[in-house]
Amino acid sequence: MSIRYSFTLLLVLFLGTCVSAQSENTGDKITFSGQVIDAGSEQPIEFATVRIAQRSDETAQAGTTTDETGRFSVTADLRDVFAEVSFIGYETVRIDSITVRNGRADLGTISLGSQSQQLEEVTVRAEKSQTEFKLDKRVFNVGKDLSSTGASALEVLNNVPSVNVTIEGQVQLRGSGGVQILINGKPSVIASEQGSLLGTITADMIESIEVITNPSAKYDAEGTSGIINVVLKKEERKGLNGALSVNAGVPDNYSVGLSLNRRSEKFNLFSQLGVGYRELPNDEETVNLDKTSGITLFGDGREFRNEKYYNLVLGSDYHIDERNVLTLSGNFAYEIEDQPSSYDYRQTDAAGGTLARWRREEATEATNPKYQFELQYKRDFKDHKDHDLIISAVGSLFSKDQASAFRDISLEGEDRSGQQQTRTDFGQTDNTFKIDYAKPISEKVSIEAGAQYVTNDVSNDFAVSNFVNGAFVEDPALTNVFNWKQKVAAAYGTWAYEPGAWGIKVGLRVENTDLTTLLESTNESNDRTFANLFPSGHASYKISDAVSLQGGYSRRIFRPRLWDLNPFFNPRNAFSVRTGNPNLQPEFTDSYELTSIFILGEASINAGVYYRYTTDVVERITTFSNNVAITQPVNVGTNRSTGLEVNAKVTPARFLTLTGDLNYNFFTRDGALEGVVFDFSASQYSGKITGKFDLPKDIDFEVTTQYLSAFQTVQGNEADQLFVDAGLRKKLFKGRGALSLSVRDLFASRIQISELEGPTFSQYRRSFRGRFLTMGFSYGFGKGETMEYLGQQRRF
Template identity: 55%
Template sequence: MKKILYLTCLFLLGIFAHGQELELRGLVVDKTTGQPIEFATVLLADPETKKPITGLTTDLDGRFKMTTDATDFFMEISFIGYIKTTIDQFDKTKKRIDLGSITLEQDVQNLSEVTVTGEKSTTEFKLDKRVFNVGKDLSSAGASALEVLNNIPSVTVDIEGAVSLRGSQGVQMLINGKPSVLTSGDGTNALGTITADMIEKIEVITNPSAKYEAAGTSGILNIVLKKDEKQGLNGSVTLNTGIPDNHSLGLSLNRRSEKLNLFSQIGIGRRSFPSDNRSLNRNLENGVSVENIGDHTKNEKFYNFILGADFFLNENNVITLSGNYALEQEDEIGNNNYTEYDASNQAGNRWTRVEDTEATNPKWQYELQYKSDFTDHEDHDLLFSAMGSSFVKDSETNFTTTGDRQALERNLTDFGENEYTFKLDYTRPLSETYTIETGAQYAINDVSNDYEVLTNTDGNWVTDSNQTNVFNYDQGVLGVYGTVGFEKDPWGIKLGLRMENTNLETYLETDDVRNVQDYTDFFPSAHTSYKFSEELSLQAGYSRRISRPHLWILNPFFVQRDILNIRRGNPNLLPEYTDSYEVTSIFKLGDVSMNLAAFHRYTTDIIEDVVTTEEIVIEGETVTRTVSTPENVGTAKTYGLEMNAKYSAIRWMTLSMDANYGYFERDGEYEGQVFDFTGNRGGGRFIAKFKLPADIDVEATGNYRSGYRELQEVREPQYFMDMGVRKKILKGKAILNLSIRDVFASRKFESTTSQPTFYLENSRQRGRFVTFGVSFGFGKGEAMEFSGQKRF
């Protein structure tokens, strides 16, 4: 009996001892200065598995207090720019342990003196994509996701942070294989808050498989984050100023624990986008010309708020809720100065048309995601997401015409758009070599655009019924897909099929004109890859894609900024269909890495702008103006080559080059006029990056885009250069950025249109933009290295 009582007491004591919490507290200070270190990370971990038990960050006074019921652990204290400290000896007989002052020593080793070997970034081929594994290159140390992207072949990140793939900005951005609030929105530049050390790999998909929606984009970039994402409180703050006016303040915060990850971003600022423009409209039948020389400035105040949370139900299931609210307040001023010339080139009437626009644009976005990773295989998972967004634009534009012609005009726009997307994806490896994927998506787009034009007659505003209407646009797309893949060294193959049903209805209320399209399409895909050696891999792919006419080219009403050169939409447009073929290879020749791709695209019902003329009456005088309208005109065949090369043998210098060339054949007819022609188009980019002493980085990018011909229009080539200088201070916790876009103010958009009855010239130039920014990272966050400018 005594033995039983003794064992019972030991058992109860063991339960009590196990359930008793131990409190640890302390103060983290700088070893040299003795000053407290705020937001230092304090982590308790299991000594055998090294897995975290609990963690937190120090407060503003450098102090911390934490509790644990674990009986075996060690403590790790760290902060960016300091050498990590570990404590593994504790007096666990006490309920409360005061560790006193814990000193951290600054890491005085300069980053530019570190030599990293064996962990360089590498590119490899998968069945339907290229994978860029992010290593510990010196060029990526402390960099943002945008700078990492800019180092990837085929990918370009301009000075505003806009991402392009093979020269096109129609790129779908994903994080961990799914849409994210961090990759959405125009000009939020939120990817600058993801740093290189958080990224495991980036997947480049130039020819997407049937898994992805068939909408015609230039490709997909998927950023895969490391599983050991930073614990504790992390963040960064950035301040930018520039010429022309570009002033912004941004704050990014992230708080992560084992069960919860909270993230938020706040951005406020003001920016201006000036431009100069010129047009010449010549009537070849009577010899009369009208020249317009003008300027336009758009000023914008913006406020952007992002808030979200990841709820880790367990190690295999996570729910994410996020929301984004943005408000833009715009005012635009435009001046167009017209001069009319007769057939002998003598100047006649002169008049000025001034535009004054004010607009308010609130935007909402919200998102729910659920992901489940099954325990039988790391790639066996289920993902459900539901996203919604709302965009409203309420604007008023006043046009005042003075001089030899006088008029007052007012345009009112009440625009509203709602989008909803529901998506389910399931991936199941059947064995080590076979994998199946299946899923479905339903996307809804509901738009109403109320557009009214008023003219002033004898002091009274009168609605112009010929230019006033309400345009409604409702589209629903249902997609279902399935793929099967086989992969075993050295080769693999993946086949897929996607079905999409599109239901589109447009309705002009005032004219009572309704257009309904309901069609179902099948989109097959096939991809294969073969690895000849460590130095040579080859990949080939085929996919069928669709490019549905978007809202703005369907809407027949536009603001008439230049009354003699206008653009109208076409609600009767049909979608384009493209068959895309591609062969891509990667070579590794010592310190030079090179990608070479050959591709072919065949497109039917291609959409092109057709320019015509019409006669209008201004103050009793008949004048000719050009009208640009999108039409389905024939077919297009494109044959192209792309090359990417990178040389990085010298530690302080990296040289890279991208070049592309395409030859195209066009066959088309519109209203009895044949538009058959051939042409070519190319471009190139050369980037030189230098790492100078004192943690200074310099980058220069030279760009060339060739001229090319479209259906009626000929576009002139472009030459321009961008530069940037970056300086790290405070052991990398802060960064100074200076960026200059279009250094020599040489980037111009110029085009000519020559037809039997008219000739048209157009040019536009934005000029040089200079931005200076300061960014500071705290916790384990690192300073952002791109300035948050708006892309355009």
């Protein structure tokens, strides 16, 4: 079992060559046969590749795959041949010495060992292994995360070690923002900040999640905290394979996910479909105090973000020959948003007397079509399995057509009645062109090199209209067209040396950024060009099979995006608004870390320390005027952060597996803005414990408890949070099906409370989403398995 789970965690990008054999015959047909098994579990391996090749030029002359018992039989009429057996995630075995009797060559039982024994990766090998450690990243397997059943990708991310997702949907890595999210190693409209399309990817569609806290120079320099790469499933077994997932939950949450794959000799056709509807209620409470006048504003309301969503992926691999593959894929997603919301406001004077009471109602509708297309060519060279060339082009388009209607209804005191309308016409086009080349120079030395060119073109046409004298009149002070264009050209190179028990990898990336913003209403523009170097370095030392050390360094950048730069805001909450800053500068981070990995039987511990130094830190600073809190991003000084992280896994009993995740972070902020000093030191920590229970009757139970400590911010503090997620699963149909029940925030205790304090104001804010209950059923057909059932799947 442990080998199967470890295998599922491996993200193997290249399938090694296969099987051959030598014949002593002189032209007669020879039948080669045998059985292929896993060296660890001694279980048969289905669909392993067997190839018969000629010694002189290693040309394949015959081949086949193993059946469900691991057995094979193939006929060839060659004399000077050898045999090779391979399967994804295993070492390739070559057989040169072959005995032929009566026209048959029995190769016997062939054992394949897992590739997880290689120096550059150490795999946690407990029975329910979830995490794989590599030289520059960790890989988290989603397949056994019961509490993520029926969940979106954002909710799954919250179960990944080192990762937190706030109530507002912000993804944090080791307690910090500035995380770049990739889909299958590439930027995607699904992971863009302009929408919530990560919610259209269900847990059942995710193969694994890679957490890269110190990316090498091969990766984009974007993301000061690191990179999270979401790897989607794609089958590559012959015939028709597929899996179906159906989920329903409370609050209203319905989804259907379908994954289909058909593999022939030359083509691998793959598709995924996700359709669903969900309600995302959010209770908000705010208290704004103007210390100068003594006037206090109380706000209490409920927001909804109701969504119908459709997500379709279609693609095909064309195997030109055994070493050249062409892939064409497309992704279409469509959201229909409905946001009925209502706020009750009460304004009081310094003595507590009511000045006014009114209600603000909102009706918002939006449609968000999103497209992405990718063309990729991959060449695997003959001399080494890790010698390859990948050329790719990715284009994406995201647009939003949104209309909102606001109505204020006076209930008491001063008349606050009024109506307001807004419209948004948003469009974004992104293109990424990339070439990556990797070549082992020798058994100890390897190099990587590549280049990338990215273009981003965004336009946001936004207008606000007020109801005046019986008609809506556009407000020119709140209406604008904001254009944002960015071009990033990059090139990189890495060099790795692994002579034995230790290894090093160094790299350098150079990026040149052209950024242009234009506010059409005032003709204000801000053009910037900057070139930067981003070095990286990684080292590993394998003390023994049970103990390894890893160290890493990288330099990262956070480039302001559209919503950070656009100076206008949406008046959804007229007394707590957020706006951009067109003069915002990028922030840079130097990141260092040292990690130790201990594997003790069925237990494992990953402990590390890290240090980050960030300049031109982007902080959201709140100012106050007429009971309106305006929050804007600004560059405020530097931040020094030192942290300790521990991940542990232990199996105290055959029916129980425990995993834990602890992160402690101490930081020092230095900075000033317009005469206000923001120097302070503080700390924060988070902890997560998950228990997995194997119960009788093929029932699994999982419970996760997570705690986020309170911490200080530049203007106030955030309260702590303690919450519990749980899941129950019953396997059906000999593992092909599964019935699941999951509860997120079991005790409805995940409440976000923030307090701001300034010389002339204070603000209290409380946000609460509540408990989510989901029941799901999944089933695998053909040669596929249920989404939960772990099979032999190709990663890409």
